[in-house]
Amino acid sequence: MQIQQLSIFVENKSGRLAEITEVLAAARIDIRAISVADTSDFGILRLIVNKPDEAVAALKKAGLTVSLTxxxxxxxxxxxxxxxxxxxxxxxxxxxxxxxxxxxxxxxxxxxxxxxxxxxxxxxxxxxxxxxxxxxxxxxxxx
The missing domain is CATH 3.30.2130.10 (VC0802-like)
Structure with missing residues (x-):
């Protein structure tokens, strides 16, 4: 009984989270839970969404590095x-x-x-x- 979490590599720059969430919104993906861990240069955005496989496809199409855990x-x-x-x-x-x-x-x-x-x-x-x-x-x- 496990669920799938998306882990997205995020450059630590202004507007990056907006871009990522806009990709998900355009794909009609609903975010259920969210967490961000960061350093000065990059972060890892962890998301639980209602359609993880579709989210991965949309994010990869947008050029993002994403994995499922x-x-x-x-x-x-x-x-x-x-x-x-x-x-x-x-x-x-x-x-x-x-x-x-x-x-x-x-x-x-x-x-x-x-x-x-x-x-x-x-x-x-x-x-x-x-x-x-x-x-x-x-x-x-x-x-």
Whole structure:
């Protein structure tokens, strides 16, 4: 149960994010979650979109460097300690989180977190067997 994340190499210059999001808008791609990590010269734009294959095609056609990565989307109750519980489950089985980011959903009472880990299958099994909701691609893209 993984979803696909786009990673786009972005030159750190004015207007670049506008250009990228305009490509997606023209292709009628809906952004579900977004994260940017940057240095002084470049950044990595991470996106979860409703149609990842179509987004990759549109971005490559526009001359951008883009790749797809499998990530986990987990839903946790929006209460103190819920996120800590999920992180403890992963720590207890030796799973390191490479990076993560959260996003706002239309569904109240839940917080959603995107996780990138080395052993997704092990992480998904541990989280779901401990009551943590793992979203399928269909559930996530349909949000």
């Amino acid at each position: 499998n990530v986990i989307a987990m839903g946790i109750d929006d209460v103190p300690g819920a996120f800590s519980k999920a992180m403890r489950i992963l720590a207890d089985i030796g799973i390191d989180v490479e990076y993560m980011y959260a996003f706002i959903s239309r569904k109240s009472g839940k917080a959603y977190v995107i996780l990138r880990v080395k052993d997704s299958k092990k992480a998904v099994n541990a989280l779901s067997s401990n009551g943590i909701q793992i979203l399928t691609a269909e559930e996530f893209y349909g949000m």
